[in-house]
Every structure is written in C-alpha cells, then in structure tokens.
Amino acid sequence: MEILKQAMTDMGIKIDRQQIETLTAYRDRVLLWNEKVNLTAIKDPAEFEIKHFVDSLFACTFPGFQKSYKIIDIGTGAGFPGLPLAICFPEKQFVLVDSLNKRIRILQEVIENLNIRNAVAIHGRAEDLAADRIHREQYDVCLSRAVALLPVLSEYCLPFVRAGGFFGAYKSEGTEEELAASVRALRILRGKVETTMKVSLTGINLNHQIIWIRKTGNTPANYPRKAGIPTKEPIK
Ligand code: SAM
Numbered sequence: 001m002e003i004l005k006q007a008m009t010d011m012g013i014k015i016d017r018q019q020i021e022t023l024t025a026y027r028d029r030v031l032l033w034n035e036k037v038n039l040t041a042i043k044d045p046a047e048f049e050i051k052h053f054v055d056s057l058f059a060c061t062f063p064g065f066q067k068s069y070k071i072i073d074i075g076t077g078a079g080f081p082g083l084p085l086a087i088c089f090p091e092k093q094f095v096l097v098d099s100l101n102k103r104i105r106i107l108q109e110v111i112e113n114l115n116i117r118n119a120v121a122i123h124g125r126a127e128d129l130a131a132d133r134i135h136r137e138q139y140d141v142c143l144s145r146a147v148a149l150l151p152v153l154s155e156y157c158l159p160f161v162r163a164g165g166f167f168g169a170y171k172s173e174g175t176e177e178e179l180a181a182s183v184r185a186l187r188i189l190r191g192k193v194e195t196t197m198k199v200s201l202t203g204i205n206l207n208h209q210i211i212w213i214r215k216t217g218n219t220p221a222n223y224p225r226k227a228g229i230p231t232k233e234p235i236k
Contacts, residue, residue, distance in 0.1 A: 022114050027045065040052070057081070062210065070095075072142050076121070086116055100123075135160055142157040150185075151235055156230065164215060166215065168213075170208065170210055172209075193211060193214075
C-alpha cells in the first residue's frame with residue numbers, strides 16, 4: 001500500500017495503520033469474490049490501489065466534500081468510490097446504492113466483516129430511490145463513477161442532493177462533449193458546474209477527473225423519470 005500512502009499524503013489525508021489494514025482486507029475480499037462474481041477487471045494489487053483506491057479518494061480534495069456529512073454513491077458496484085472514502089472518513093455517513101442485488105449482498109458482507117460502521121449498502125435503482133422522501137434531497141454530496149453519460153447521470157444523481165450540496169461525477173479526460181450535451185439537463189434538474197478537478201498526484205498516471213456540480217435549487221418533482229427512461233430518452 002506504499003503508492004496509496006504517498007498519494008494520501010499528497011492529498012493531505014492522514015490515515016492510521018488500522019485504516020490501511022481495513023483497505024487491504026477490503027481489496028483482498030473483492031479480489032476473492034471476483035473469482036465467483038464479476039466485480040472488477042483490475043486484479044493486480046498495485047493497479048487496484050491506484051485505479052480503485054486513489055481514484056475514489058480523490059474526491060476529498062474538494063472543499064464541498066470536506067464540509068459534507070451525508071454522502072450517497074450511485075452505481076457503486078464493488079463499492080467505488082464510496083467505500084474507500086467511508087474507510088478513510090469515519091466521521092461521515094455513506095449510503096452505497098446499486099441496482100444489482102448480487103453486488104449489494106457482497107458489499108453488505110464486506111461492510112459487516114470489516115466492521116465499517118459508517119456505511120450501508122442498499123439495493124435499488126437510482127430513479128426509484130430518488131423519488132422516495134427518505135432519500136430525495138437528503139444528501140450533502142452524491143458521487144458516481146462509471147455509470148452513465150452526464151445527461152443521464154445528472155438525472156440519477158442530482159435529485160438526491162440538497163440545495164447547496166454537490167454532485168461529483170468521476171470521468172475520464174475529454175468530457176467537453178458530455179458537458180456540452182448536459183446544459184439543458186443541468187438547467188432543468190437545478191445543477192451548475194462548479195469546477196473540474198483533474199487527478200494530479202506525484203507518480204500517478206491517471207487520466208481522471210471529477211466534475212463537481214452544485215445543486216442550485218430543488219429538482220422538479222417529475223424528475224427523475226420512471227426507471228429506464230433517463231437512459232432511453234436522455235434530456236436533450
Ligand atoms: N462505480 C463502480 C466503479 O466505478 O467501479 C461500478 C461501475 S459499474 C461499470 C456500473 C454500476 O452501476 C453497475 O454495478 C450497475 O449495476 C450500476 N447501475 C447502473 N444503472 C443503475 C441505476 N439506474 N441505479 C443504480 N445502479 C445502477
């Protein structure tokens with residue numbers, strides 16, 4: 001975990017030996033489960049450290065994340081980016097969501113086994129959960145990585161965020177087109193691009209960035225539309 005430790009120092013995060021042990025055990029459990037259920041294409045432990053852990057943790061460099069308390073991760077898969085963040089920021093609360101129950105059951109096993117007290121994994125589709133008042137506009141931050149293009153992802157994620165909070169979309173570089181296609185969706189859903197932060201850390205070659213979108217008001221009640229519609233008919 002030497003690469004991770006260095007990256008965390010560069011990002012200004014202090015973690016203790018117990019947290020490193022938890023991250024190591026989490027990686028090992030995901031790789032073990034991966035032999036039975038498809039969770040990740042990344043099997044090399046060093047690559048795992050960079051592409052899953054460092055990448056996930058990069059959100060912590062944004063002031064809006066630092067000030068947040070309740071965070072939701074949509075389409076979390078094997079727990080990225082939410083679970084590494086939960087391990088490193090025990091004072092914050094994390095809800096991890098995925099529409100595939102098999103992955104959620106594995107995450108629940110990992111959370112219980114590693115005694116991670118500030119994270120819960122729930123099964124559901126973003127479109128359904130965002131219509132539920134338990135979740136709607138209840139979060140300071142919504143995060144999502146590798147789930148959909150920005151116009152669709154904004155419809156999944158912005159309804160979870162309270163006015164004044166942030167949606168952080170993890171993206172590869174070259175997102176100008178996606179941003180250009182999202183102008184109307186962001187206006188309707190009440191989002192405004194605040195900043196784009198590129199992963200820039202010594203010795204780490206990740207062409208990744210997080211687009212941070214501020215929630216400017218309440219999302220109209222008719223969004224998100226019914227499950228499946230945002231992907232079939234993205235807001236144009
Ligand atoms: N975020 C993880 C990562 O970066 O490794 C997983 C990415 S995986 C490519 C996309 C995940 O999004 C899948 O686990 C899928 O089940 C989930 N997903 C897709 N559409 C969804 C929706 N509408 N609501 C909730 N989860 C969804």
